[in-house]
Amino acid sequence: MSTEEQQDRLLRWVERVAAFCVEEWGLPPITGRILGWLMICDPAEQSAGQIAEVIQASRASLTSNMRFLTAIGLVKKVRRPGDRTSYYRIEDDAWQKVIQRKLESLSAFGEIADEGLDIVGGEGHRTERIKAAHDSLTWLQNLAARHPLRR
Amino acid sequence: MSTEEQQDRLLRWVERVAAFCVEEWGLPPITGRILGWLMICDPAEQSAGQIAEVIQASRASLTSNMRFLTAIGLVKKVRRPGDRTSYYRIEDDAWQKVIQRKLESLSAFGEIADEGLDIVGGEGHRTERIKAAHDSLTWLQNLAARHPLRR
DNA sequence: TAGATATTTCAAACATGACTGAAATATCTA
DNA sequence: TAGATATTTCAGTCATGTTTGAAATATCTA
Secondary structure, rough: OHHHHHHHHHHHHHHHHHHHHHHOOOOHHHHHHHHHHHHHHOOOOOHHHHHHHHHHHHHHHHHHHHHHHHHHHOOOEEEEOOOOOOOEOOOOOHHHHHHHHHHHHHHHHHHHHHHHHHHOOOOOOHHHHHHHHHHHHEEEEEEHHHHOOOO | OHHHHHHHHHHHHHHHHHHHHHHHOOHHHOOOHHHHHHHOOOOEEEHHHHHHHHHHOOOOHHHHHHHHHHHOOOOEEEEEEOOOOOEEEOOOOOOHHHHHHHHHHHHHHHHHHHHHHHHEEEEOHHHHHHHHHHHHHHHHHHHHHHOOOOO
């Protein structure tokens, strides 16, 4: 397979990962492409310029996206002495973090449910509706807490 | 507490639920408000007109949203003989369904990962990166499959 | 069937937020 | 320090998808 055929294949895969990120996690397309590329690129560490080039986005967009991705801990910024360009690589546990965060943010519903139960009083079908929601949303969190992923 | 104070409190709660739905599930605000209202309203069955009035949305918007919510099985449409209005109530297992669907849609990543492994061959750090992602994403699904929620 | 009321459709308005280009700034080499 | 290169900022553009009003349609009562 020629180099550019292989490159094409990589890019199509990156696009699939990006689509997945957009649908599942609500990330912007470019952010998804960056993550996809950082998963499959060689070498693992890439400069913003390299990434911008390969996924066809502007450097400006890369700047804000890389800041975001490093801020939330999905990507690590690497600097090398005597080199003015920064390099980025995806964190080993990036996806684990994504899922963990998602589970944690579900806990926001706990407070909402409590407030709801307070409003409708302690009895009746309204109470049941709220409790059902609360149980469903805490179910996964409890599961995850009891069965952490080991790698 | 006066009736309108109570109503205000209900509406503020509905707004919190809506915000949660928007952030966590990417639903439109009005869809979230409908779900919130259907969780806390009395009686549990409400007409599109009643809902539109209380959450301050147009009937047109209600039509499309109720169709959507019934189509995905979160809301049940109830018709009564000799009454031209349709009534809607939230399904008992609505939230369970939401979560279940979310977990199922994660499985899309399985195929993406397989394709990725195929592209990069069977060895090296690129393989590790893809496998790490795959493991994280299947972890929750396996957990959920092994420990279903009983109500 | 006629009249009244509720629902649905659809084109257009609107809001939101991603993305970019250009200018400003920072960081390196010589 | 001067020059070269990379990064960051920010205001404006653009695309996407939600919401609405108005007209058309359906469903009921008498």
